[in-house]
Amino acid sequence: MIETPPLVDQYCHGALRTELGLGTFEAQLIRSAGPPAAGTTFFDTQTGFAVRRWCPPLLGLEPYAAPVRYLARRRELGAAESARLLLRGSGVAAYVVDTGAAGDVTGAKELALAGDAEAFETVRLEPLAEQVADTSGTVAAFLANLAGAVHHAATGAVAFTCGAAAGHPSVLAHAPQPPDPGEVRGAAGRWLERRARGGTVRDPVLLRHLVWSAVASGLPLQLHTGAEDPAPLAGFVRATAGLGTRLVLLGGYPYHRQTAHLAAAFPHVYADAGAALGQTGARAAAVLAELLELAPFGKLLFSSGGRRLPELHAVGALVFREALGRVLGGWVADGAWSWQDAGRVAAMVAAGNARRVYRLDERG
């Protein structure tokens, strides 16, 4: 039996404050370009099955409860009390929360209170740029205010995060170096004009400027790689080596082995060891084991990737803990690892690596 300390969830969003019906709940379970196909439901996925396995008992029902029964119980308790029970039942001691998400969701402090845990913030670069643009009259003012905002954010947050730069191969893969100041001014000017007509940051030059501003801050930078092969990021990874900034690659499944390879090949690269686990439910141990093939054990960090539904935070944590115990325990049973080493690695991946990389014990 491998013992795992209370977890540090290195990446999640807040929880929705609103009450949810069957349809609105289902719509949050997986990421899809549209509603479920006729004759299908998002509950019939590993995520849906994992929610039905782990969450009903936390709300006082039997496991595998039918969706309609679970949702009725959730409404009976209310969104806030359900979130409290789900988060406190998940064994998480600290959250790193991306507070740049849209919607009526809890902030870091509220999540901490609900979950009886610590909470830290990771600042998402795109909404930061949008907030700065709202209050900047000129390109020059925007760029100056942006620099100030990044600097200010770096004093309160434990990391920066960027959603669009790494997942779109046309951004960092094609231009791994920082953009020229002239390029940045041009791109900022075009974006500020366009966004008067309502746009978010998609411009590759501006995204690169945001990323390099974060790199300059010295805080760890979390890059969402989506479901894309991270190998094209190697140029950017080489360009940031030795600058003192750590890159944490989030997502990655089904390219998690490639993510692990980058974490092995480059001292400043770290890999996420969680978000795909809640998603793949009964297969979490298999996916985790693949990550543990090449990634140095000091380079893997748990996250729930939970967003909007506190069920996803809970399932991410509970599925991870079981998968970690099963994988490492299996290697001990095979004689491949010693029991002591397994416990030490479990503690690193579950919490220790995140505490060191994000310097949580200096911030807490």
Next chain:
Amino acid sequence: MIETPPLVDQYCHGALRTELGLGTFEAQLIRSAGPPAAGTTFFDTQTGFAVRRWCPPLLGLEPYAAPVRYLARRRELGAAESARLLLRGSGVAAYVVDTGAAGDVTGAKELALAGDAEAFETVRLEPLAEQVADTSGTVAAFLANLAGAVHHAATGAVAFTCGAAAGHPSVLAHAPQPPDPGEVRGAAGRWLERRARGGTVRDPVLLRHLVWSAVASGLPLQLHTGAEDPAPLAGFVRATAGLGTRLVLLGGYPYHRQTAHLAAAFPHVYADAGAALGQTGARAAAVLAELLELAPFGKLLFSSGGRRLPELHAVGALVFREALGRVLGGWVADGAWSWQDAGRVAAMVAAGNARRVYRLDERG
């Protein structure tokens, strides 16, 4: 013990009517650019081993019979009787047959009779275009007749299938939208000229026209992705969203996790859960489990991918059934899934999803 209903094989070819010797049989076992390398045999593959495990007992021999012994027994019974025994021993209730395959193979009705099953047709677009070209004197006549042939085929068949468009990255990946009518006329003219000198449809514009003609018919469209990453198809997938046509991605191994990701991300995309299983034999449960990580359970459809050798139809079905039982039964034993859910998912992947997607119960 997970019970699986009689299977619907959503994609196969007919069975060869001719008697086979050791060498001609071996040549059909795997897809290779040439004969086995010196010192090796195609029997020494997972496919070969799966055939030797599952088929000899259906013909009255012990499992693992040597190839020469198995072939002798097969000749003793004759090709037709062997096919009958193999197909009836495989637990398949309905076949969707691609009748565009070359060679002296059984059609859908003959396969149905041999296997004591229902059979439906999926119309392969490339040979359909070739048949139309044979009887069309001009470009205009060809295009008009092609439209008529697609319309006519859609009344009798349950799906269209295209072999070349999705596996060649230069076709749909580079140009996800329908081609202009002018482009199509030009491409058709060039192809009709060339094919007088004996060519099949490889022209990217013409392939796209065929695919979009099928999309317009409203029938499900089966796309063979070969051993290629299907991610570059995302543009075509987005372009066909909301048009009412379902896309069924065939093949995909070793990129089956990426196929499953597309099936999760897009309501009109479905994934094949079979053809790679017979091929990978003893590893079928592992490959199936990977597919079941991200694919919604209502989006996976069994196929044998059997072609020419009825052994491949039988092995595809028997290996699939065992793998499904092992994977889902394992999750029940782990406590990850309930027994009821496992049975329900088994029925969906084995038959129910295909019956719904191809509307078999309205056609049968």
Next chain:
Amino acid sequence: MIETPPLVDQYCHGALRTELGLGTFEAQLIRSAGPPAAGTTFFDTQTGFAVRRWCPPLLGLEPYAAPVRYLARRRELGAAESARLLLRGSGVAAYVVDTGAAGDVTGAKELALAGDAEAFETVRLEPLAEQVADTSGTVAAFLANLAGAVHHAATGAVAFTCGAAAGHPSVLAHAPQPPDPGEVRGAAGRWLERRARGGTVRDPVLLRHLVWSAVASGLPLQLHTGAEDPAPLAGFVRATAGLGTRLVLLGGYPYHRQTAHLAAAFPHVYADAGAALGQTGARAAAVLAELLELAPFGKLLFSSGGRRLPELHAVGALVFREALGRVLGGWVADGAWSWQDAGRVAAMVAAGNARRVYRLDERG
């Protein structure tokens, strides 16, 4: 219990002759662009754990010994005696050694003597070109001497190996045919000039010339594919089909399934079944099982990939043998394979395939 004959290690480097401290030893454990990140160590990897599991007992310590204790014992015995114990404990009967590696490492004969095994040489093309360049005054002399050197090497070695051509997508993937003589002369001229200022062979034209010179020799050609998808090599593979040269793809993880696919699809392509196993330690059986999905069993060849540390030779062999026994034994236990077939396949992958492909029994 699957019995495996003494192994043929189809690819390794020599062992370092120098004594190593904790830091210099650790630096050889994995391939990284820099030293371990602060707070981490390369010992905390699957490779490090596998070394600690398998090697201490060979030097008279208990398994899982702490790194500092193991290194102390290693220094006590001395580098030469440690290498002798590690190699003799690994069950390898023959090594194919790449003698083109830099550093104070043992050659093939010295490795053979230390390991009480046979040793054969594979000639690395890049250093061969560099040696020829050192003694050639003109482009014409260089090209003539190079042809002679390749011809001469082919009489003593059992294979050629090329490190740079296959891993860099810009070389063989973009230009699968042999370069024109004029191109080669131009490239050779530019390289000979540049290298006076100290360069190794990176020029794509020259690398292709080296590769095609090796192809012309008729010896097997080992291509290192690194951690890259080998699919783009398909053009080169087609261009070399039927010429009589066998291509052995080394590396490949995490694209080993794609490597296996090429070995299935092309009669002259073979796949490495070893180097990733020592690296992935406790996961070796899982990785090996994936290779065994599509690769014909006559096309897979064991290697340790050992380099510099004899621990890596030993771990590669010991981990492979255990993984092979576990994977094949599991299939026998499942009823998927017969016991006789499993033993036969084990002997092929462990030794027989390499003996046949490299014609070792004609050379030994």
